[in-house]
Amino acid sequence: MAAEGATIRAILTAAQIGVNLMVGTGRRIYHLEENISWTERKMRSLHSHLKEADSKRSTSHEVANLIIDIRDLAEDVVDILNEYFPHTESQGASGILSSATKAISFDLAIEKIKRRVDDIENSMVRCGVTADPNAGAVIDAKLQDSRKSFLHAPGESKIFGREGILLKLEEEILSEDSSLIIKSIVGPAGVGKTTVGKRVYERTKNRFEVFPRVYVSQEPNLGELLLDIANQVGLSEDKVQEDLERNLYLLLKEKRYIGGERSLVPLDILGKKEGKELFFHSILQPSEEPLPLVLREIGERILERCGGLPLAIVVMAGLLKAKERSVPAWNQILENVNQGAQNDCSKILALSYQDLPTESKPLFLYFGMFPEDSEIIVNGLIDAWVAEKLIKLDGSRKPESIAEASIDEFISRNLIQVSRRRSDGRARSLRIHDVLHSLCINLAEDNNFFCILHKLKTTDTAPVVRRITCTSNQDVGQDYRVPYKVRSSLCFGRGHHQLLNFLIRNAADLSSLQILIIEIGHGQENNLPDEIAKLSSLSYLKLKGRFTSGIPSGISTLKNLLTLVVRSLSSRVHMTGRILQMKQLKHLFLQKVSFDTDSLSFKPEYPKGVEVDLPNLETLDFDEVEGYYITPHSFNESKLRKLRTREVPRQPLSFLSEARPSLQNVEDLKLGRCFEDEMGGSVPRLDLSSYQYLVRLHLEWFPSRCQINFPANLVQVVLERANDKIRDLVESLKTLSKLEIIKIKDSYGFNNLDFSGEHNFPQLQVLVLRDVHFQELIVDEKGMSKLYKMIYRPPNLSICSQIIPDRLKKIMVVHGR
Numbered sequence: 001m002a003a004e005g006a007t008i009r010a011i012l013t014a015a016q017i018g019v020n021l022m023v024g025t026g027r028r029i030y031h032l033e034e035n036i037s038w039t040e041r042k043m044r045s046l047h048s049h050l051k052e053a054d055s056k057r058s059t060s061h062e063v064a065n066l067i068i069d070i071r072d073l074a075e076d077v078v079d080i081l082n083e084y085f086p087h088t089e090s091q092g093a094s095g096i097l098s099s100a101t102k103a104i105s106f107d108l109a110i111e112k113i114k115r116r117v118d119d120i121e122n123s124m125v126r127c128g129v130t131a132d133p134n135a136g137a138v139i140d141a142k143l144q145d146s147r148k149s150f151l152h153a154p155g156e157s158k159i160f161g162r163e164g165i166l167l168k169l170e171e172e173i174l175s176e177d178s179s180l181i182i183k184s185i186v187g188p189a190g191v192g193k194t195t196v197g198k199r200v201y202e203r204t205k206n207r208f209e210v211f212p213r214v215y216v217s218q219e220p221n222l223g224e225l226l227l228d229i230a231n232q233v234g235l236s237e238d239k240v241q242e243d244l245e246r247n248l249y250l251l252l253k254e255k256r257y258i259g260g261e262r263s264l265v266p267l268d269i270l271g272k273k274e275g276k277e278l279f280f281h282s283i284l285q286p287s288e289e290p291l292p293l294v295l296r297e298i299g300e301r302i303l304e305r306c307g308g309l310p311l312a313i314v315v316m317a318g319l320l321k322a323k324e325r326s327v328p329a330w331n332q333i334l335e336n337v338n339q340g341a342q343n344d345c346s347k348i349l350a351l352s353y354q355d356l357p358t359e360s361k362p363l364f365l366y367f368g369m370f371p372e373d374s375e376i377i378v379n380g381l382i383d384a385w386v387a388e389k390l391i392k393l394d395g396s397r398k399p400e401s402i403a404e405a406s407i408d409e410f411i412s413r414n415l416i417q418v419s420r421r422r423s424d425g426r427a428r429s430l431r432i433h434d435v436l437h438s439l440c441i442n443l444a445e446d447n448n449f450f451c452i453l454h455k456l457k458t459t460d461t462a463p464v465v466r467r468i469t470c471t472s473n474q475d476v477g478q479d480y481r482v483p484y485k486v487r488s489s490l491c492f493g494r495g496h497h498q499l500l501n502f503l504i505r506n507a508a509d510l511s512s513l514q515i516l517i518i519e520i521g522h523g524q525e526n527n528l529p530d531e532i533a534k535l536s537s538l539s540y541l542k543l544k545g546r547f548t549s550g551i552p553s554g555i556s557t558l559k560n561l562l563t564l565v566v567r568s569l570s571s572r573v574h575m576t577g578r579i580l581q582m583k584q585l586k587h588l589f590l591q592k593v594s595f596d597t598d599s600l601s602f603k604p605e606y607p608k609g610v611e612v613d614l615p616n617l618e619t620l621d622f623d624e625v626e627g628y629y630i631t632p633h634s635f636n637e638s639k640l641r642k643l644r645t646r647e648v649p650r651q652p653l654s655f656l657s658e659a660r661p662s663l664q665n666v667e668d669l670k671l672g673r674c675f676e677d678e679m680g681g682s683v684p685r686l687d688l689s690s691y692q693y694l695v696r697l698h699l700e701w702f703p704s705r706c707q708i709n710f711p712a713n714l715v716q717v718v719l720e721r722a723n724d725k726i727r728d729l730v731e732s733l734k735t736l737s738k739l740e741i742i743k744i745k746d747s748y749g750f751n752n753l754d755f756s757g758e759h760n761f762p763q764l765q766v767l768v769l770r771d772v773h774f775q776e777l778i779v780d781e782k783g784m785s786k787l788y789k790m791i792y793r794p795p796n797l798s799i800c801s802q803i804i805p806d807r808l809k810k811i812m813v814v815h816g817r
Contacts, residue, residue, distance in 0.1 A: 003050055003067050003068070003070045003071035003074065004047065004050050006070075006071045006074035006075050006078070007043050007046055007047035007050065007070065007071075007074045008047065009074065009078050010039070010043040010074040010075075010077040010078050010081075011040055011043045011044055011047065013077075013078055013081045013082070014036055014039045014040035014043060014077070014081060015040050017036050017081060017085045035106070035107065035110045037174075038110075038114075039077060039081070039110065039113070042117050043074060043077065045121075045131070046070050046073070046074070046117070046120065047135055048131040048132050048133075048135040049070075049124055049129050049130065049131050049132070050067065050070065050132075050135070051132040051135060052129050052130055052131075052132060053066060053067050053070075053124075053127075053129045054067065056127070056129065060127060062123065062126070062127055063127050063129065066120065066123050066124065066127060066129070069116075069119075069120055069123070070120060073113070073116055073117070073120065076113070077113060080106075080109050080110070080113070084105075084106045084109075158281070159192070159195060159196065159199055160270065160274045160275075160277045160278040160281070160310075161270045161271065161274030161275075161277075161278070162192065162195075162196055162199075162267075165196060165265065165267070166196065166199060166200060166203075168265075169183060169196075169200045169265065170200060170203055170204055173200065173204050174204055181263075182263075183263060183265055184263070184264050184265065185197055185265045185267060186264050186265065186266050186267065187266060187267035187268065188269070188309070189311070189345075189434065189435045190309045190310060190311030190312060190345055190433065190435050191267045191268070191269060191309060191310060191311075192267060192310040192311070193267055194433075195310070196267065201213055210232070210233040210234070210252070211232075212228070212229045212232035212233055213232070214228050214229060214232075215373040215374075215375070215431075216373070217371060217372045217373040217374075223244075223521070224521040226244055226245060226248060227240065227244065227521070229248065230244060230247075230248050233248075233251060233252065235247060235248055235251055239251075269307060269308030269309055269310075270308045270309075270310060270313070271308065272308075275303060275306070275308050275313055276300065276303060278310060278313050278314065278317075279299065279303045279306075279313050279316070279317050280296070280299065280317075282313070282314050282317035282318065282321070282414065283299070283317045283320055283321050291325070294327055295325060295327065295330055298327070298330045298331060298334055299320065299330065301334055302316060302320070302330070302333060302334050302337055303316070305337045305338065305344075305348065306345075306348060307345070309345055311345065311349075311433060311435060311436075312345045312348045312349070314414040315348060315349055315352050315413070315414050315415065315436075316337070316348050316351075316352070317414065318352065318412060318413035318414035318415065319333065319351065319352045319355055319413060320333060321412065321413070322355070322409075322412065322413055323355075333351070336351055337351060345435065346435075346439065349435065349436060349439050350439065350443075352413060352415060353415075353439065353443060356409075356413075359392040360406050360409060360410075362390050362449060363385060363390055363391075363403075363406050363410075364410060364415060364440065365440050365443055365444045365447070365449045365450070366381070366384070366385065366388075366390070366440075367416065367430075367432045367436075367437065367440050368437060368439075368440025368441040368443075368444050368450070368469075369444075369450055369467065369469040369471070369490050369492075370432075370437075370471065370492050371471040371492055372434050372437050372471070373431070373434065374431075374492060375419050375420075375429050375430075375431060376419075376429060376430045376431065376432070377428070377429050378404075378407065378426075378427050378428060378429060378430060380542075381403075381407075381430070382399075382400055382403040382404070382407075383540075383542075383563070383565075384490070384515070384517065384540075385399075385403050386399045386400070386403065387514075387515050387539070387540035387563060388487075388488060388515060391403055404426065407427060407430070408427075411427065415432075415436060416430050416431070416432050416436075417430065417431045417432070417433070418430060419431045423741060423743065423766050423768050423789075423791055424716075424740075424741055424765075424766055448464065448465065448466070449466070449467065450465070450466070450467035450468065450469050450488075451465040451467070451468055451469075451483065452468075452469055452470070452471060453468050453469065453470040453498055453499060453502060454470075454498065456468075456483070464483065464485065465483035465486055466485065466486065466487045466488065467486070467487060467488040467489070467490070468483065468486055468488070468489045468490070468502075469489075469490045469491070469492075470489075470490070470491040470496065470498055470499040470502075471491075471492065482506045482509040482510070485512045486510060486512060486513055487512060487513065487514050487515065488513070488514065488515040488516075488517075489502075489503075489510075489513060489515070489516050489517075490515075490516075490517040491517065491518050491519065491520075492517070492519045496518060496519075496520045496526065496545075497526075499518065500518070500526070500528075500529055503516075503529060503531055503532065503535075504529045504531050507531035507532075507534040507535060508534065510535055511535075511536060511537060512537055513535050513537055513538060514537050514538060514539045514540065514560075515538070515539065515540040516532070516535065516538055516540070516541050516542070517540075517541075517542040518542070518543050518544070518545070519542070519544040519545065520544065520545030520546065520569075521545070525545075525546040525547075525548045525570075526545060526546065526547060526548070527547070527548060527549040528543065528547055528549070528550075528551060528552055529552070530552045530554055532552055532554070532555060533552050533553075533554025533555055533557060533558065534554075535558070536558065536559070536560065537560055538558050538560060538561055539560050539561060539562045539563065540561075540562065540563045541555065541558075541561060541563070541564050541565070542563075542564075542565040542566075543565065543566050543567070544565070544566075544567040544569065545567075545568075545569055546568065546569050546570040547568060547573050550573055550574035550575065551566055551573060551574070551575040551576075551593075553575075553576040553578070553596075555576075555579065556576050556578035556579050556581075556582060558582075559584065560584070561582065561584065561585065562584060562585060562586045562587065563585075563586060563587040563588075564579065564582075564585060564587070564588050564589070564590075565587075565589040565590075566589070566590050566591070566593055567589070567590075567591040567592070568591060568592035568593065569592075570592070571592065572592045572593060572594040572624065572626060573592060573593055573594070574593075574594055574595075574596050575590075575593050575594070575595055575596065576595070576596050577595040577596055577597050577609075577610030577627065577628070579595070580595065580610050580611070580612045580613060580614065580628060581610075581613050581614075582614070583613075583614070583615060583616060584616060585614050585616065585617055586616055586617060586618045586619070587617070587618060587619040588614065588617060588619065588620050588621070589619070589621045590621070590622050590623070590625050591622075591623045591624060591625070592623070592624045592625075593622075593624075593625045593626070594625070594626040594627050595609065595610050595625075595626065595627035595628055596627070597609075597610060597627070609626075609627045609628050609629045610627060610628050610629075611628070611629055611631060611634065612628055612629070612630050612631075612634040612635075613633075613634060614634065614635060615635065615636045615639075616636065616639060617635055617636075617639065617640055618639055618640060618641045618642070619640075619641060619642040620635075620640070620642070620643050620644070620645065621642065621644040621645075621670075622644065622645045622646060623644075623646050624646065625645075625646075630645070631655075632655040632662050635663065637661075637662060637663050637664055637665070638664065638665055639665070640663050640665065640666055641665060641666060641667050641668065642666070642667065642668040642669075643663065643666055643668070643669050643670070644668065644669070644670035644698070645670065645671065645672070646670065646671075646672035646673060646700065656686065656687075656688065657685055657686055657687040657688075660690070661690045661691050663691075664691070664693070665693050666691060666693065666694055667693050667694060667695055667696065668694075668695070668696040669688070669691075669694055669696070669697050669698070670697075670698035670699075670700070670718075671686075671698070671699055671700070671702075672698075672699075672700035672701050672720075673700070673701045683703075683706055684705065684706060684707065685706065685707045685708075685709075686699075686702070686706060686707070686708050686709070687707075687709040688708075688709060688710060688711045689709040689710065689711060689712065690711075691711040692711065692712070692713060693713070694711040694713065694714065695713055695714060695715040695716065695738075696714075696715065696716045696717075697710070697711070697714055697716070697717045697718070698717075698718040698720070699717075699718070699719055699720065699722070700718075700720040700721055701720070701721045702722070702725070703725075704723065704724050704725045706725075708729060708732065709732075710732055710733065710736060712736065712737070712738075713738050714733075714736055714738065714739050715738055715739060715740050715741070716739075716740065716741040716742075716743075717733065717739065717741070717742055717743070718743040718744075718745065719742075719743070719744050719745070719747070720743075720744075720745040720746055720747070721745070721746050721747060722744070722747045723747050723748055723749040723750075724749035724750055726744060726747050726749075726750055726753070726772075727750050727752075727753065727754070730742075730744075730753055730754065730755070731754070733761070734757065734760040734761055734783075735759075735760070736761075736763075737762055737763060738763055739761065739763055739764055740763050740764060740765045740766065741764075741765065741766045741767075741768070742761075742764060742766075742767050742768065743768040743770070744768065744769050744770070744772050745768075745770045745771060745772070746770070746771045746772070747771075747772050747773070748772070748773035748795075749773075750773075750774060751774065751775045751776065752774060752775060752776040752777065752778055753772075753774055753776075753777050753778065754778040755767070755777065755778065755779050755783055755784055756778050756779050756780040756782070756783045757780070757782065757783045758782035758783065759782070759783075760782075760783040760784070761783055761784045761787075762785065762786070763786055764784045764786060764787050765786050765787060765788055765789070766787070766788070766789045766790075766791070767784070767787060767789075767790045767791070767808075768790075768791040768792075769790070769791070769792050769793070770791075770792075770793040770815075771793060771794075771795045772795065773795050774802060775802065775803060776802075776803040777802075777803065777804055777805060777808060778805075779805045779807055779808060781807070787811065788811060789811055789813065790808045790811050790812045790813070791812075791813050791815060792804070792812050792813065792814050792815070793814070793815040794814075
């Protein structure tokens, strides 16, 4: 029947366009997606009525005309979709409507279709034509085949043995039922519940106006969860402070939710075929030759001991990937794994830990000091490792580079997972599976690596515990002995009250404590105890949270303090200005801090504030900090490596442009709102051409009249809020021979950006454009010869009017808002 074929074509065309809109753009385009979704749904409905209509056509002239109307309508729908989306299948995001005018024209065309559908539906009611509930089976089968590529987008890892469940969940979540769906993925630990949930989330999130994702541990903090959701959906700070629960409810109550009924989605262990595919896929790189038959046979025998559990399979594969590909090496692994019971996941995971290099084992155990299911920021983790002196130096690499290599090893062995990546591909944040997290805790306790605070007990003599972590809200109580020579104490969110009370009661007995990290979640306000200033051996202090009473001034008396990190999560927190005169400090990181002047004197030539006088400082990182000023004499020019400052009040850093570099060894420089003189005029020049060690540069909020001279060895540059200055800056960057990454953010006032030209940007590998208002990017095949990735987040409502060349579309990753 011609009408049936026409409706099927219309359904499949609309479905394919819907998929490509979601995957190709990576963002929400409501004015397109809603119309496409409506079209597919209505074509399905009309198709389901055709069987009964066909049975009545010979006896009813009106029904016969109705079938003709459905056929004509479906063919017109296909024509409209092909006219406005001519290349979605082959080009993904590039098939999106190319102008706002065309988008409006498409909307008008769909409105006409809607009126015709209303007429047809009224005719079906008059003629008594009902739907066939089984009519969608053929279409669903065709859609499943067409969506195979949707499940395995380029650059995305395959999830073995879960294709059917992914398709089922995707279709149910994207159904038009307006009630609330709760999908509970259930199964044994390590079976892949989180992996499946994350993949479905990534594939469906852009069909919703807001799409928060939170991790709920076995000891959830409701306030932190609600605040996390509020931050993700854009609830304003004043609404959060006023009444978080009520205002979040009011914001979300009219939104479209996953709709339907509560249901369980069971995940079972993998079958032999799927388990084998996952196992050998995890061992071999795509470009590698297949394993020799003898190694494959040994591998299959090892695989049998994993019992089909995906976590055990990938960890064992990671272990084998790290070993020499020889029969003796693999047979040794087989012998070790055979010593435990079959399906003994903990035995397999422990084997992978035992195989780690000696210097890597304490680094891995450190993951157990973080709360279960928490996101672990790489920079903070590395700082803690370095402060703990857990990094074994090799004389040639920086500690941070050695630490990153260890993280890469853990990732390769599938012992930790990357949660977020940087633009250059490096890990920004990490997560660890709860089974592996429990392994870390058990091994740490066995090896006396750390102790959880609430597990401290009374003993005849004080226990020898080097590290205490607080990851639970369980009270430590009063019945315990303070550990002997405890060196580190850490709290990441949960249990901070317990840790603060522990410090208050026992500060006098913690004379050996060198490292204190207190990170308190967004949703809780706390007062920091003055007893922190009694911890005289502290060398590393990190405080992150909402501190209502400010930072204890006694911290400035800690003579051994080398690293201080204070990050306020609310308004600016008060801190004594004497912090800026702690001569021994090496690293100072402050966010949302306002310095109190105390009785410090001022120099008349500078605005009111505290002079930075830190001769041993290597890192200064200030964000939204008030009440200070920097002079050419604030630092030892040979020691400072990183200077990142933002919103310096009426204080230009013009001394940076002197003929002889004032900070000759600086490697990382960020300047924001630092380009006005004392009278509000703009600084005419920033000359960094003599800074031979400067490789990372971030400039923000600088005037168009300011002339910038870039250093020759620059590797990464970020230009933020550069506006009409941006084209001149891009032109200046073209010939830099070592520049690998360019990031441009929040800029407007120009029509095009030109990246073309032979030999221009010779080493550029990554180009990032976030909320940049332009009409066209100009490229050719000669410039940017090494570019392999473009990360693109379009400004609101501009995706239809921005022209991006095909060369960039092929390597473009689009980020949603």
